[in-house]
Amino acid sequence: xxxxxxxxxxxxxxxxxxxxxxxxxxxxxxxxxxxxxxxxxxxxxxxxxxxxxxxxxxxxxxxxxxxxxxxxxxxxxxxxxxxxxxxxxxxxxxxxxxxxxxxxxxxxxxxx
Amino acid sequence: xxxxxxxxxxxxxxxxxxxxxxxxxxxxxxxxxxxxxxxxxxxxxxxxxxxxxxxxxxxxxxxxxxxxxxxxxxxxxxxxxxxxxxxxxxxxxxxxxxxxxxxxxxxx
Numbered sequence: 001x002x003x004x005x006x007x008x009x010x011x012x013x014x015x016x017x018x019x020x021x022x023x024x025x026x027x028x029x030x031x032x033x034x035x036x037x038x039x040x041x042x043x044x045x046x047x048x049x050x051x052x053x054x055x056x057x058x059x060x061x062x063x064x065x066x067x068x069x070x071x072x073x074x075x076x077x078x079x080x081x082x083x084x085x086x087x088x089x090x091x092x093x094x095x096x097x098x099x100x101x102x103x104x105x106x107x108x109x110x111x112x
Numbered sequence: 113x114x115x116x117x118x119x120x121x122x123x124x125x126x127x128x129x130x131x132x133x134x135x136x137x138x139x140x141x142x143x144x145x146x147x148x149x150x151x152x153x154x155x156x157x158x159x160x161x162x163x164x165x166x167x168x169x170x171x172x173x174x175x176x177x178x179x180x181x182x183x184x185x186x187x188x189x190x191x192x193x194x195x196x197x198x199x200x201x202x203x204x205x206x207x208x209x210x211x212x213x214x215x216x217x218x219x220x
Contacts, residue, residue: 033208037153041212042116042209042210042212042213043200044210045208045209088153090155097143098142098143100143100157100160101143101145101157101200102157103147103154103156105153105154106154106155
């Protein structure tokens with residue numbers, strides 16, 4: 001599926017760095033999501049945006065800061081991360097909460 | 113919260129065999145999807161199936177919402193079917209929850 005694009009595909013950063021993950025969808029959807037997939041764990045929902053408004057923050061630490069400037073773009077700003085934050089971060093979008101979610105290819109993040 | 117349980121956790125098949133993967137969920141379904149995650153981490157949408165039966169080639173899925181389960185059938189499995197199969201469901205509040213997945217290995 002190419003409707004949801006995530007960059008970068010891989011990211012290695014130190015604990016003191018600041019970086020951002022980017023997600024862009026070309027499907028005309030109104031809802032966008034960030035998920036975290038750690039090794040041997042189910043995908044965990046982190047944030048949900050509907051029409052650019054954050055509607056869910058699933059008890060995510062403040063070192064993860066989402067931003068949704070418009071319905072097509074979603075960012076995840078990272079700062080002062082911990083080694084346990086190493087994971088695959090997946091972005092998804094859907095027309096609305098009752099419609100199927102379409103996923104990007106993910107960003108594999110490694111914290112040194 | 114919504115609980116999603118998948119079984120079996122691991123499955124090894126010989127190429128050409130058929131299999132059934134199961135997903136049980138604890139609450140009423142509003143949005144249920146099956147995904148295949150390939151070895152590169154890409155999550156591919158297989159079915160959106162809050163109820164009823166759908167078929168796509170060698171794959172089909174059935175959800176019985178009143179009994180709170182969904183089944184994914186893979187027929188004539190191929191090595192490219194290997195990966196992890198996830199089901200995910202939500203009650204319609206964007207709170208989509210994923211099961212732990214079934215890791216399928218298809219041997220040639």
